[in-house]
Amino acid sequence: MAEPQRIVIVGSGLAGASAAGALRDRGYDGELVLIGRETHRPYELPALSKELLLGNAESPHPVHEPDFYESRAVDLRLGVEIAELRLTDRAAVDTNGVAHSYDRLVLATGSTPRTLPVPGADRARPRTLRTVEDSVALRAALVERPEVVVVGAGWIGCEVAAAARSHGAVVTVVDPVDLPLRRVLGPVVGAVFRDLHERNGVRWRLGVGVDGFVPGGVRLADGTEVRGDLVVLGVGAKPNTGPAERAGLAVAEGGVAVDAALRTSHPDVCAVGDIAAHDHPRYGRRVRVEHWANARGQGEHVAGTLLGADEPYSAVPYFFSDQYDLGMEYRGLADAEEDELVVRGDLGSRDFTAFWLREGRVRAAMNVNQWDDGEALQHLVDVQAAVPPEQLRTASLSDLA
Template sequence: MARPGRIVIIGAGLAGASAAGSLRDNGFTGEIRLIGQEAHPPYELPPLSKGLLLGQVDEPDWVHEPDYYAAHEIEHRRGVTAVRLRPADRVVDTDDGEEIRYDLLLLATGSRPRTLDVPGAHLAGIRTLRTLDDSLALREDLRRRPRVVVVGAGWIGCEVAAAARAHGAEVTVVAPEPLPLVRVLGERMGEVFRDLHAEQGVTWRLGTGVTGFDGDERVRAVRLSDGASLPADLVVLGVGAAPRLTLAAEAGLAVTDEVPGGGVAVDERLRTSAPEIYAAGDVAAHHHPRYGRRVRVEHWANAKEQGRHVGETLLGSPTPYQATPYFFTDQYDLGMEFRGLARPEDEVVVRGDLRAREFVAFWLREGHVHAAMNVNTWDDGDALQALVDNQAPVVVEDLQEADLPSLIP
């Protein structure tokens, strides 16, 4: 294929900025326009709920050094929003009135935090965590050691709870599920995280929802579905994120509900239903060759790796994207890495000491490894990656006792 003259990237987060860098790394000499809503240079999200929120660092991890874009002739448009996409004309309309033409386009619009549609949701003191500014503002709140109610027991909810306790805040976590992270990790691992937080002084209100917030101008209490009311100086909503699909949907691109939350339908090479438009990161519902179905992953590694990969694809690489999903967390003294995709019906096998929280957990389906999680143990990362990548056939006793590299097919 002929190389394009101008590539436009909508979304200056991790996926978009990684794609811009990948294009230059792979020899693209044409125009690159990177359009982003935020005033900051592109940054990575994990520190926002970890080191930055804890006060261990004062800046996020920048995707590239701030002077990288000018040095590599990447036009980074900050504080600009794409408001309309016209595929037939190959034009992007922006909120400042510009019409930007493209030869190829990448949608990397990311996700927005979900909120609750309940009485009192407008009150001050109810926060979400998605951006650098969100994290810095929340950190200042936590330093005042408020009474914090975290709504949601997923990754963001658990990490915010850990950071709040580190700042000395009183913390209660409310969630409708019976255990934290149960939808991702299942009951046995959910118990590990429940007990970890309880030991650190977090109060759990599981199996209950939020029906409203009370206060005058600022939140003072959280009303629960079981009739209780929790006093609160600060509420943090960690109830998930929704992919930003409006731009794609209004332009007539195929979107799908085959994945939770929906997504822009892309093929194995991350191409949308319009041949000149690709999508990467949180918005991309990607047909994954290894799993034989669509997958949409909201974690850091997926945005980074899809961004790098699509940079090559935009220049004609035929290689499909088939990386294994990966994510990590740090909460108190627990560090964890997770590889693969688990299902609730999978058999969970534990190697190591669950009580001491130094173990590896495997998720097996029909005798094959589909996911693995190492907790406070770091020696076997390469072996775990290979076992999951190959969906290795295993014997349970071998997983628990044998040298893991010896089990790689």
């Protein structure tokens, strides 16, 4: 494969900016264009629901230092949105009709918060959290200590609830599932997070969904109402696949289908980050991950693919969360409802490591308020180690690894 003379990256988030950095680090000296619809230089998202929302930071972490784009000859074009891909012409066309030609194209268009299509949504205008403006505006509202309804008990919902309580707001969290984070962590570990939030004053309305928005709050499916001066939605995100789908690129699992090396169904186009439905070599199926580490890792990896390498991207998913005095890291990919749960440590004191096993092999591990065994946990998950449950509970993890 001849080295491309011009690479265009659509999406200036962590995945896209990481791809630009990795291309220059690999010695690519052709034209490199990074296009983003936001007006800010590329930044990382985790702080939006953590330090920034808590008031412990005034801005999110930049992906690169301010002078990176100029010093590395990256043509950064902000406030530009791509509306159409012309695959035959090798052009990405923005909403102003400008065609950005390419030899190779990377799609890193991220995702958009989902909304609730229920009565009253157009009038209520509930908050979502995806951009730095969202986070700053939400923090300004929370410091007024309003009554807050958080719809959704996933990671974003739980982190928003924790931040709101830290500012002294009255918080109710609503979710049709009976426990927070149950789909990811299962009932036993999900109960740890339920109890954590209860101890910090959060009120739960679990097992019932939102049926509509009413003045001053939400109406639930059981007919009751929950008061809230402020409603925040944390009900997931929708991958921004519109231009890819309209161009005829193959889709799967709600995203753009890519092979093990992150190539789409068109040989000149790759996709990374939230939108990439990745044919993962470790799992033998397509996996789409919406976490920080995946965006960075795929962004860095795709640089090699663009320059002719054919190495599969094989990193396991990783994410972290901080809520009140609980910090955690999760590595791997488990079916929390079906896989065997093994707990090392004490759930009650929130000082433990949880393992999920399938057919006796470690599929995922989560350390909670324990920080000494990260490398060992990573290795156990990477190799899907076959370890008896009792050894996981009691043996030295470094020895097991």
